[in-house]
Amino acid sequence: MNSSFREKAKRLAAVTLAACAGLCGSATAMAQAGGPAEQSVTILLDDYPLPLPLAPTIVDGTTMVPFRAISEALGITVEWQEETRSIAAADPTDGKVVELTLGSNVARVGGIDTELRVAPMSVDGSTLIPLAFFSQQFGANVSWDAATRTVSIDSPPRQLRTMAFYAISSFREAPLASSFDAVAFGWGRLDESSNFTLEGKDFYWPEPAGDVTPQSLVDGVTEQGRDPYFMVFASDAAGELTAVLEDETLAEGTIERIVDTAAERRFSGVLLDFEGLGLTGDAEAVQESYNSFVRKLDSAADARGLRLAVAVHPPNGAYRGYDYKTLATLSDEMIVMAYAYEGEKGPEPMKRVDEAIRRTLNDVPAEKLLLGISMGSENADSLGAKIGLAKRYGLRGIAMWRLGLIGEEASQVIRAEVRE
Structure with a gap:
């Protein structure tokens, strides 16, 4: 078991009271010792800074934070009641409701009164609440590092759609497919001559392995109640993708073959992974040509009862050929490939992923x-922090590249972070 997972498991097993004592007691001791209580406090949510409209402050040894920012980051819905100057916070996953009132040291948790160390207060238009109490009521674990004046929050597991890519030496992790909500089988591509094919050196229809055939893998995913996508890859390294997008006849023939393959081989949808668009040239023209292709594919797929997903380069990358707004209206789901910023030499920079x-x-x-x-x-x-960003922004889910690379330790992290 990796060190990050062990540490999280320990914190998840900690008693809430002990966590609160650590957070509040350390701050109190520092204040009593004449420590600089006015110094800034850093909030880390899933190991990444959480920006707040108002800096956290310590009041009587309790860290107070802006209510709405922390609520939204934890996926909690909030309602302000002006007449009673109170706040109702509800967890949509289990219906738990916490009610807080400005100036009152009593909170109601599931209809039961609970005492607060410090009452919620209004500062510069923001409502400040006790961080430890609020976070722990909604299943988050909170710890305090007095030396760095850092509050660390581990968010609770959240429901996320999970997708795995099956391509290029994925067979050894085929059993993991059943643990994902969708599997995208990367078995089709556009070749160097701009032709759709199931053959080639990568992204090809694989040969059977004993009794296991490609079709049995697809059918197995369906039988387990998951969504099997037929993924089609294309690169524009030599202009082969542009050639298809700019030739209406070639595009229509490609779309027909893609949809026929997906329908005949019992996939539930098509996933386009068309990469490299818009590195040079007229970005708007490239976007329009790709929009036109996806629009026609969407119509053809819909006529055959197939879903459509698209994978796109991130907007803070080098490629400008993707009209995200239009593609989102045409597809059922979109994957933003927020990686390969530095050649995949190590974990992706959190700031770049956050920006993407x-x-x-x-x-x-x-x-x-x-x-x-x-x-x-x-x-x-490093995986938990990336999943944490998906939870923080309320995304539909995560898409893992790829089976064959995931491993048991990363699988444990996914299971710990994602609620089924």
């Missing part, structure tokens, strides 16, 4: 967006 999500959300509804995570970059220690 925020910029994509400017054009794509959160309920359609999955965060693409590459296990070519990540490891079991």
